[in-house]
Amino acid sequence: MRTVHSVIKRTPRKxxxxxxxxxxYSNxxxxxxxxxxYVKQWNGLVKVFRNERREGLIQARSIGAQKAKIGQVLIYLDAHCEVGINxxxxxxxxxxxxxxxxxVPLIDVIDGNNYHLLPQxxxxxxxxxxxxxxWSMLWxxxxxxxxxxxxxxxxxEPYRxxxxxxxxxxxxxxxxxxxxLYDPGLQIWGGENFEISYKIWQCGGKLLFTPCSRVGHIYRLQGWQGNPPPVYVGSSPTLKNYVRVVEVWWDEYKDYFYASRPETKALAYGDISELRKFREDHNCKSFKWFMEEIAYDIHEHYPLPPKNVEWGEVRGLDTNYCIDSMGHTNGGIVEIGACHRMGGNQLFRINEANQFMQYDQCLSKGPDGSxxxxxxxxLNEYKEWQYFKNIHRFTHIPTGKCLDRSEVLHQVFLSDCDSSKSSQKWEMNNILSV
Incomplete structure (x- = not known):
């Protein structure tokens, strides 16, 4: 309602x-x-339409486009926003x-605890x-x-x-x-922002950020719990969305996505023949053109990833214990957990640059040295690891130490290499998303 009130108060009525x-399909x-x-006070200006099943935000936005029949321009806002003056x-x-x-407006941050407004x-x-x-498709x-x-x-002035x-x-x-609209095969959420961006640019439009238009947005508070995908959608909808997007728009660059997300290679992403036909019928440009003319600076910040040497879960040899990031990032400590074969926090890769990675994060020696x-x-950091598949060993190159574990303490650490220690033996097993 704060969103609705702010739009009404801060938009010229005409x-x-x-x-x-x-x-x-809220419960x-x-x-x-x-x-x-509550919305009756606006005499029909504010309308509520209800989906007959949970569609997720992607298709809900397409449904919104079909329901909004009066205005010439559609403006999309998340439910938890406040538009700025002018x-x-x-x-x-x-x-x-x-x-x-x-x-796109410049999006400021509203602190969900106290409603203070901060620039992003x-x-x-x-x-x-x-x-x-x-290249793993993280925003x-x-x-x-x-x-x-x-x-x-x-x-x-607006900028591209x-x-x-x-x-x-x-x-x-x-x-x-x-x-x-959005690709009708995209489900729930994830990847739709890239799909519409690529489609606009590659098919003759332009995407502009407008500095003088400011909208505040409340981001998820700690402890927020999302809804699981509906049963009819199946598992891994976001990953399937990513695969659909790269298969339609990325051309030969899709190999870099699969290097970063190898677990998606076997995902069934559905029929994309109509989308490819759309590209052809509209003479849409190549992703190479897009990367050279519009997204030319992304390589500087996110260089193309090297190929993977091995990827999958990192399992203690002959055990049911796997390395698990526990969702930690940016200096968090990895641990040992029961192998679940579901990827996610237990999915790692080691590449030709000797980086031991999970998505856009690298493993390295912690501050305690162990x-x-x-x-x-x-791509130029933490080139520190070698995996010797034949002897089941991960070596940390700068220290010469080996990757070790304690299943009792659920810890992963570096220790002096000892070929007789079973706790230093590991295997990498590929995991494919379903």
Missing amino acids: YLAEIVMIDD KDHLKGRLEE WYAPLIAPIAHDRTACT GGGDEDGYARGAWD KRVPLTKKEKEMRKTKT SPAMAGGLFAIERDYFFELG KVMITHCN
């Missing part, structure tokens, strides 16, 4: 056609009769000049960032480049971004339908 709310009582009574005109102006422009971190000296990704923000700055006369975060954007309604930590890394 430009506000309707506010459409999509209830994605919350206060979103039923109480909500319907948010509307700077967001819409580029679309008025070019109907194939899709615009990262970016350049002005806080301006471009939307990006690493990233990179500073605005000199090239983009020189394309503008002032700091307040290779990708959007996905929750907040504006697009002409007819143009969104011409693009086919335990093993996991921390964010680029």
Whole structure:
């Protein structure tokens, strides 16, 4: 409701056609009769539509496009936002000049505990960032480049971004339908922000971030629990989405995704023939063109990954114990846990650059000199490991020590190599997502 109130109060009334709310099969009582009574105060300006099953945010947005029939431009907001003063005109102006422009406000952070508003971190000296990704398809923000700055006369002008975060954007309604909305095969959430970004750029449109349009957004608070995917969707919907996106849009670059996410190679991602036909019919450009002309700076921050030597779970030889990141990142300590064959926090890879990795994190010696930590890394860091498959050994090159474990204490650590110690013997078993 805070989102709705802020939109009504801070948007010139003559430009506000309707506010459409999509209830994605919620089980919350206060979103039923109480909500319907509350929105009556706006005499039809605010409308609630209810999905007959849980669709997830991707298809809920496509459904919203079909339900919103009055306005010329669709503006998407997450449910937990607050628009800033004068948010509307700077967001819409580029679309008025070019109907194939899709615009994104600068997203500030609302602290969910006290509602304080803070600018989002990262970016350049002005806080301006471009939307990006690493090769395992994790969302990233990179500073605005000199090239983009020189394309503008002032700091307040919109600037090009290779990708959007996905929750907040504006697009002409007819143009969104011409693009086919989101790929109907994408389920629940994940990857849709990249899919629409690639489709816009490669098929003749443009994606612009608009510094003068500010919208605050509450990010998930600690302890937030999401809903599991509905039964009809099956497992790994986000990974399947990623695979669909790279198979349709990345061309030969998809090999780099599979190097970063080897567990997805056997995923059944469904029929993409219509999407490939769309690319052909609309003379959409190649991903190579996109990487060279629009996303030219991503290589600097996220270089193309080396090939994997081995990947999968790292299991203590002849045991049921595996190395597990326990969800730790950026200096957290890895542990030993019961092998579950589900990948995730137990999925690792060792590449030709001697990096021992999980997604965009590398294993290295912890601050105590013994335990093993996991921390964010680029391709030039933490080239520290060798795996000798024939003798089941991981060696830490800088120290000459071996990867060891204590199943009693659930610890992973470095110790002097000893070929007689069974706790220093490991095997890597491939795990494929299902």
